Amino acid sequence: MLRENFNKILLELKEELKKDNILAVPRPIRGIVNIGIGKLVTSNPENKDKIIEDALYVLSMVTGQKPKVVSARKSVAGFKLKKGTPVAVLVTLRGKKLLDFIERLLTYALPRSKEFKGITNKLVDNKGNLNLGFRDVNIFPEAFSDKIRYNFGIQITLIGSSKKKEENLRLWSKLGFPMKL
Secondary structure, three states: OHHHHHHHHHHHHHHHHOOOOHHHOOOEEEEEEEEEOHHHHHHOHHHHHHHHHHHHHHHHHHHOOOOEEEEOOOOEHHHOEOOOOEEEEEEEEEHHHHHHHHHHHHHHHHHHOOOOOOEOHHHEOOOOOEEEEEOOHHHOHHHOOOOOOOOOOEEEEEEEOOOOHHHHHHHHHHHOOOEOO
């Protein structure tokens, strides 16, 4: 649905922002979906492989793409973290997969989330990119499974192409994000 209407949205934005060229209109460049597993791995080192396997399965089901395991670059004694320990699982989405993910986020995930009340100033950085965090990945219908033994939080960053905050905010509101600024 979003993919078919995307060109119409861009034309409306072009008129609103008074741009001469359609290529100057802001659009979503990439989305980064991240599951932090560092605390689980350090607290349960004997179940490290199962935790990583579950996180990889959940993120691949939610995004439709194979995730990358991010390891710690250096040891930090305060966090009981050793160099090379897996700390996160992430996926970078671009193009059609990003538009499909945004559509699923807007239609399924955000209405199911109890903690989401709309996009506020706290969720937007100084360039107009969105940063959303959820305590439970089960807001996505793809994440329901008997295979999953652990609860994961999920962090989503959506990056727009414009360097101006106002233009990126207009883009997100046109795409259907509920704004409360």
